[in-house]
Amino acid sequence: MRIPEKYLEPTVEVRDVQQLNGKIVLVTGKCGLYPDGKGGQLGDRGLINGTSILRVFEDGGQTLVEVEGYVEPGIYRVELDLSRRMDIAQQHTGQHILSAAFVHVADIETVSFHMGEEYSTIDVDVPYIESSVLKEVEDLANRIVQQDLAVQEIVTTSEQTGNYNLRKPLSGKISGLVRLIKIEDFDISACGGFHTDTTGQVGIIKIIGTEKVKGELTRVYAVSGFRALRYFQKYTDVLKELSKQLTASVDEILIRVRKLQDQARERGLLLSRLSEEYAKILALNLTSLGQEQLLYMEGYTEVGNFLAKYANLDGKVLIFYDGYKYTLASKTYDVRVFVEALKRYFGGKGGGKPELANYQTEKPIKREIFFEIFNNLFKRSREV
Ligand SMILES: [Zn+2]
Structure with a gap:
């Protein structure tokens, strides 16, 4: 190996031991260790008196060595990591x-x-x-x-x-x-x-x-x-595994993946259409509930998104929970007021438009609570 003369002799003269931000740092005199980052290069590693070198850096003309354990001042021959x-x-x-x-x-x-x-x-x-x-x-x-x-x-x-x-x-x-x-x-x-x-x-x-x-x-x-070599080994392993999972030769992987992407896109569209159809049916049922002013439902996000669109929400508030977030929708009430009240009581985050807003909290809220809040916010004011 072509090593600059200064670093040929791996000895370190430890003059002082300091604690820097909880780390043990050796202040050296003569030091045969190459510093990290110098000339864009990585620094040396190895053992000084049996303790690992974690970092080598220069500061104010001195070379400092961060080590794992305490090292007494003195002159040491470093067991250099030669493979590094x-x-x-x-x-x-x-x-x-x-x-x-x-x-x-x-x-x-x-x-x-x-x-x-x-x-x-x-x-x-x-x-x-x-x-x-x-x-x-x-x-x-x-x-x-x-x-x-x-x-x-x-x-x-x-x-x-x-x-x-x-x-x-x-x-x-x-x-x-x-x-x-x-x-x-x-x-x-x-x-x-x-x-x-x-x-x-x-x-x-x-x-x-x-x-x-x-x-x-x-x-x-x-x-x-x-x-x-490690790079090729890693990529070869990944390709081999992909080839097995897709039952395709390495040359065919790309074609197979594109096909899978097309299928996934088609299925996504189908799922969206089915969710929309299902939401229309649910919307009809919701309307038949008649006088109930707060409609609470739980289900899939995809369905919830369409439900707000198709349900007749005149004089009603719909709350839809998909196990992750609440969607609030209404044609009459400002659902942002509802979201603000929920934030006041339970923290969490949310917001949106007067007719459609989202709310998210860490723990799910009991459905009865929504009815209470709804009555407090909207019903009482209407009855007055
Ligand atoms: Zn070079």
């Missing part, structure tokens, strides 16, 4: 190759890079990328992997970098020694992170998605190495 370092090296080298492939294929520049625990992202300077271009970039990146080119590390001064054809010019703020990562004639860029020794060690590079960001950039999601 290899994973980081694969993702990082994969990113260099991918960014360079974007330049080679379509002259698309990488603006920024971020490595996450599950995938990496690069933001490139175009708002949209054709899928054929993405495929070409991915193919070229993987050809570079298969050619197993040497990944070379060059340490030079910032002034000397002008002699190299860097993919991205060095920021004017950088001075002193600069580390360049060179992949033969394919790419050279300044970088302080972990890389593999050869492109072959990256294994495979897979673009897993794109998204338009910040108006004019595209965020490209990618995985490399073992992460790419």
Whole structure:
């Protein structure tokens, strides 16, 4: 692995131990741990004197290490999580190759890079990328992997970098020694992170998605190495399961799903029509109840929605409960007044129009209560 010299020796000098927001943080002197987020890369993990490293971060020129348990001040050799370092090296080298492939294929520049625990992202300077271009970039990146080119590390001064054809010019703020990562004639860029020794060690590079960001950039999601293998394993498992559930080959899954969607849409329409017909019948029965001024019913949401439309609600209030929410409707009374009263008594939320409103509360309300409230709100005032 190509590791910057500073991080080759995994020793940590613990100078002080602090409690920060209930977390144990070691203040270090000399520290061979790579900090999280530095250069867009993930940080090191491992054990210091048997206790787990949870986070490594820089603050005021010092490296701080958040750990699981107490560690006495002293000098420790860290048991580094080397498989994590290899994973980081694969993702990082994969990113260099991918960014360079974007330049080679379509002259698309990488603006920024971020490595996450599950995938990496690069933001490139175009708002949209054709899928054929993405495929070409991915193919070229993987050809570079298969050619197993040497990944070379060059340490030079910032002034000397002008002699190299860097993919991205060095920021004017950088001075002193600069580390360049060179992949033969394919790419050279300044970088302080972990890389593999050869492109072959990256294994495979897979673009897993794109998204338009910040108006004019595209965020490209990618995985490399073992992460790419895990990604394929997960997707293969899902596809296999889908294929079994749908009794269709992987190639037929899409056709089968579209068919199921069509069927679901047709059934939805049928259900809606049946609910409407049923609501019409219920509405007739409600009307035959005659003098009753408050009509209370329970049933399916679909039916309730149509009931308010077809019931004769002159001089009546209909309350329909679908096990989740109450729908109140009337042609004579302002049902918002009813909802406000319910909110006053039982809390919950609701509102709507004078002729149609909804009300929702955590616990169902006994139906007798509605009659009481109705009498208090409307009947009494009418009798006066
Ligand atoms: Zn790098």
